[in-house]
Every structure is written in C-alpha cells, then in structure tokens.
Amino acid sequence: MVASPPTDRVVAVVELLAAAPRGLSVSEVAARLDQNRSTATAVLGALERPGWVQRGADRRYVLGPGLLAVADAVRGRVRLPEGAAEVLAELATRVGCGVALSLVGVDQVVFLAVEPGPGRVPAGIAVGTRLPLRPPAGAAVLPWRPAAERAAWLAHAPELASTLDTIRAHGVAAWRPRGDSVALLEILRDVVGLLDEHPGRAGLRTRVLDQLALISAHAYTEAELTADRALPLSYLAAPIRDARGTPTHELQIGPLRAAVGRVERREYIDALRAAADRLSGAPPVA
Known part of the structure; x- marks a missing residue:
C-alpha cells in the first residue's frame, strides 16, 4: 500500500x-x-x-x-460480542494480568477492548491501537485464513509454519520472550510509552513495536508447554469465532512472567479457552 x-x-x-x-x-x-x-x-x-x-x-x-x-457507522459495523466487557473483566481477575480483544483483519489487527485488571497491558496497546498483521499478531486466527493470507503472514517468519499447525490442533498460541531480552524488553516498553505521547512518530513507534514482537514472541510447542519445568511466558492468545464458526477475533492475555510452572500454565490456558468459548458465537452488542 x-x-x-x-x-x-x-x-x-x-x-x-x-x-x-x-x-x-x-x-x-x-x-x-x-x-x-x-x-x-x-x-x-x-x-x-x-x-x-x-x-x-x-x-x-x-x-x-x-x-x-x-x-x-463504525459502531454499526465493528461491534463487540455481547457480554465482552464482563468476560474480559472476569478473565483479567482470574489470570491476574492484562487482557485484550482484537479484530483480525486482512492486513491489520485492531484492538477493540482492553482490560488491565490487577496486572498491566503491554505498552502501546489501547482501544483503537492498530498493528500490521504480521507475526505474532493474529496468530490465533491465521490457521483458518486462506492460504494466500497465511503465506503473506509467514513471509515475515517462515519458521512459524509448524506453530500454525499447533494452534489449529490445540486452539491456543503461546509465546515466550527470548532468554537474553529481559532488560531490553523493559527499555523498549518505556520507549513505546514515550512515543504514545507523540503521534507524529508513528513510524518509529511501529519499528519499536516490531522489535518488541521479535524479542518477546517466540512460539512454544505443545511438548514444551506441558513440560514439568517452569518456563517464561509472555502472551497467550485464543481465537473467537463468529456465528458461522469462523475465527474473526483474538483474545489475548499477557502474564509477562519469567517463570510459570506447568500447573499454572494449564490454568492460564483453561481460563483463556473458557473465555474465548463464551464469546464465540455471541451476537454483537446492539
């Protein structure tokens, strides 16, 4: 474009x-x-x-x-699933971290609702935030998209082809930060926060968000997620389906923790799936 x-x-x-x-x-x-x-x-x-x-x-x-x-006109076309605010608030309380609901379009992801709960929402994310549709954004929906859209998404990260298969099989995308990136992660979050005050720097803000994605979103396999050892966990995402069963939205939680045990990881996944199931097929708010 x-x-x-x-x-x-x-x-x-x-x-x-x-x-x-x-x-x-x-x-x-x-x-x-x-x-x-x-x-x-x-x-x-x-x-x-x-x-x-x-x-x-x-x-x-x-x-x-x-x-x-x-x-x-926008409200008539882009509406939240019925009960979304309540579901997001309950999920944020249950998992103890920020929750976000986004609409996954053809070339961008738009955040429609954000609930910080007792935790925090990733820097730069607020209602109305738009991100390019590139990894990891939209991963929970991409497995069900046409082949051409999947190919365009994977062109930015070919190594995630197997990740899409895992998401299709298990219905959850799980991401971890790069092992040596903790300090840089904090710095980049602060930079995004500062850039939010200067919309004229949108290009630089996009580049910083891209770097955040690179260091904080390395995909877990199912075998890794079920391992007994504690693992770092940045984000988890699940698809929300419309009345026809087509994934259209992504529900995301952000623990942003350096070590999460197997039992607690399972609790995160179960809570996220349950919330996504509640919202799937729900009619939009009138």
Whole structure:
C-alpha cells in the first residue's frame, strides 16, 4: 500500500485530539506531531469545515459533532460480542494480568477492548491501537485464513509454519520472550510509552513495536508447554469465532512472567479457552 503523507497528517490530528478531551491549540498540535504551524493550521481548518473538529473560545480544538455520523457507522459495523466487557473483566481477575480483544483483519489487527485488571497491558496497546498483521499478531486466527493470507503472514517468519499447525490442533498460541531480552524488553516498553505521547512518530513507534514482537514472541510447542519445568511466558492468545464458526477475533492475555510452572500454565490456558468459548458465537452488542 502506497503511503499518503497528507492523509497520514489528517489521521494523526484526529487521533491526537481523540486522546486530548480538553482540546489542544494549533501550536500544541504542531509540536506533538512534529509539523510546522502552517501545516497544522491547514489540517485543522480542513477538518473544521465538515465539523470533524471545532475551536472553542480559548482557541483550543476538540473533536466536533460532524464525527458522530462516522462513529455511528463504525459502531454499526465493528461491534463487540455481547457480554465482552464482563468476560474480559472476569478473565483479567482470574489470570491476574492484562487482557485484550482484537479484530483480525486482512492486513491489520485492531484492538477493540482492553482490560488491565490487577496486572498491566503491554505498552502501546489501547482501544483503537492498530498493528500490521504480521507475526505474532493474529496468530490465533491465521490457521483458518486462506492460504494466500497465511503465506503473506509467514513471509515475515517462515519458521512459524509448524506453530500454525499447533494452534489449529490445540486452539491456543503461546509465546515466550527470548532468554537474553529481559532488560531490553523493559527499555523498549518505556520507549513505546514515550512515543504514545507523540503521534507524529508513528513510524518509529511501529519499528519499536516490531522489535518488541521479535524479542518477546517466540512460539512454544505443545511438548514444551506441558513440560514439568517452569518456563517464561509472555502472551497467550485464543481465537473467537463468529456465528458461522469462523475465527474473526483474538483474545489475548499477557502474564509477562519469567517463570510459570506447568500447573499454572494449564490454568492460564483453561481460563483463556473458557473465555474465548463464551464469546464465540455471541451476537454483537446492539
């Protein structure tokens, strides 16, 4: 897909204002997006005409009522499975860590719901976060995708071909961090947190998230998961199926622990599967 810088700037402004309910001035928008003031003024002016943003008496911009029709259209097409909020909250409490629900599209993964619970959610992940559909994102759904989509996904990590077979057989994707990556993992998480405050650095943020994936998402085999020894565990994911039985969403938990025993790993897997089963086939929220 060919990038469109003008379009990217408009998207960045809308996303920035969505995260700033009190509004931002032109100079603040320009500074946070690393744009010059004339560019920020032009983008805000274009968005103000259809009412997508509005300027207050204090000269600060907020999202405007013109976006309501867009929001209603999105809600009509992208809706959570019924009971999702309750299921995610219960799962987060049961496993003691962050839980996320994402929609796996053709070329990207979009996070629809996030529940930190008593734990934490991986840095950079919030409702609306979009990630390219590349390993490990979407792994719990990919085994049931057309061959061409699987091939495109595996082109980034050919060694995961057998992992997709394991996921198809057992319904769970399990990931571990690279053994020497613990310190780097913490640093990269902090970097992503800082970059979240500067949407104009979206390209750099994507590169950092790619590095996080590389060091924190090495797939476990079924034999490794059932071994008696304690193992590091970063994430677990399971597919959620629509009313036709087709996997469309991914439910993920993030223990992010250096050592998890066999019994506790089994508890994580059972809790995740049970929650995914509850959401599978559920009608979308009206």
